[in-house]
Amino acid sequence: MSTRAAAILVLEDGRTFHGEAYGAVGETFGEGVFNTAMTGYQETLTDPSYHGQVVVQTAPQIGNTGINDEDDESDHIRVAGYVINDPSHIRSNWRSTRGLEDTLAQQGVVGICGVDTRALTRHLREHGAMRVGISSESTDVAALAERVRHSPGMEGANLVDRVTTEEKYVVGPDEPPRYTVAALDLGIKRNTPRRLAERGVETHVFPAHTGVDELLSVEPDAVFLSNGPGDPATAEVQVATTVELLRRGVPVFGICFGNQILGRALGLETFKLAYGHRGINQPVLDRHTEKVEVTAHNHGFALRMPDAAATDGGEFDPTAHLGPTPTFQTEFGEVEVSHVCLNDNVVEGLTCRDVPAFSVQYHPEAAAGPHDADYLFDRLVQLIDTHKGAHHHA
Known part of the structure; x- marks a missing residue:
């Protein structure tokens, strides 16, 4: 050697x-x-x-x-x-x-x-x-x-532009698609469109700075906000786009960086974690099912809990997840903190009760990694079906 x-x-x-x-x-x-x-x-x-x-x-x-x-x-x-x-x-x-x-x-x-x-x-x-x-x-x-x-730090770093696709592309299932999703590429992983394709979804992947009208030009059933690098506090363009999508009633699903974008669009702040969550063994409580999922993470920033709970510098309360589901009011109605990390009470997911939008901080497309969270892609399909049904009966 x-x-x-x-x-x-x-x-x-x-x-x-x-x-x-x-x-x-x-x-x-x-x-x-x-x-x-x-x-x-x-x-x-x-x-x-x-x-x-x-x-x-x-x-x-x-x-x-x-x-x-x-x-x-x-x-x-x-x-x-x-x-x-x-x-x-x-x-x-x-x-x-x-x-x-x-x-x-x-x-x-x-x-x-x-x-x-x-x-x-x-x-x-x-x-x-x-x-x-x-x-x-x-x-x-x-x-x-x-x-x-003298090298740059991660706080204040706008890195989305360095990883996003330059041109729109499409990933679809082998069979004729049942659904169409427009994905905003903030640093998307290849396995996400593959997971969606398994559920009959054709994914149109757009560059990070794509505007609402262009996203909606493919007549998507939902818009997906992907994972990505850098400080979410710098993502003003994507936050503004998400606000407009919510105002138009378009179903939205975000993961990781996309969770932080949705959270900011709903009025929450972000902050830098001391050393972040990275790996494939993070325990997250899904408050909808009361199940604990072992999940894959890669994030150095997080959403600040709406009640400024312990993670933001206070003392960690290991029983915080046993209380009522935290909710907060927004321009778009009531929103709940649907998922929480059991290691440190970090916000791991949001669900809007009055508009069709939800997000998680972790990776349901995990590979390698546990598949506990794979159901979240099914939840997106259910959200689309429910939204379509509501419009059909309206």
Whole structure:
């Protein structure tokens, strides 16, 4: 095996980790975050929501299933950098076509291996996600630390424009479609239109800045607000579009970034979580069913609970989910906080009672990951059917 170049990782608070180059040799900067998933590194790497982030994998060994041609969530790797402990020396999977490290190198993604990722993750949990730099060109810690402190942070970052599609495209079922959905691409994952296609939905995917009239030009049964990267406080255009959709009575479904867009359209604020939710094992209570779902997450921001509940800096109340469902009044009638994270009481979903709109903060299209939340696509179809029925009888 070829000798690896020495590499360093420096956090903005000065904490330093030494390792070896993994992937491309070079230098990179981004927000350091950790992902607790034990599987699915290919989907993580190609998820547009990770744009601008240096991802730390907490799973001890990475690369053992290689890379295949089917599981990419977009057309290239999106992370700003990659941090692992033990790089697998072999790849073993019947679908594997190439190695992970070679793929990272080919796409110019700078990474580091041989890092104590448990210690790094614990540091980020205790001190919060922060800017980080990786270099395999120089091991000058002081110089890299200075560049880290001058690199952009995630708060106030408008990244949607960097990941959205340039041209509209369509993904449909093999059979004649039963429904049409217009999707606003804020960083959409490929598996979302596939999940919709399984339910007879033809999805028209539009660039992020598409206006209401163009979205409605395909006569959609609903509009979908996708996941995506960056600070939702910067998404003024998409919030204004969503407000207009709600005023026109168009059914709306949002996930992740789309949940935050809908929440802002309903008058809620967003805030940055200390270290975010990333992984495929987050427990969420669905207040409609009283079931706890194990769910896939990737978000560093969240909606502020309408009653300014504990997550926003107060003391965590582990019994908060046992109380009545939080509701609040908006221009569009009553809205309920339909889902909540049981780890920290973060808002994980909204349901409008008086207009046809709902959203969740997590990923029902999860792959790899649990399928507990797959029913939410069925809930969208039910919302469309109900809305159509109401209009038919009106």
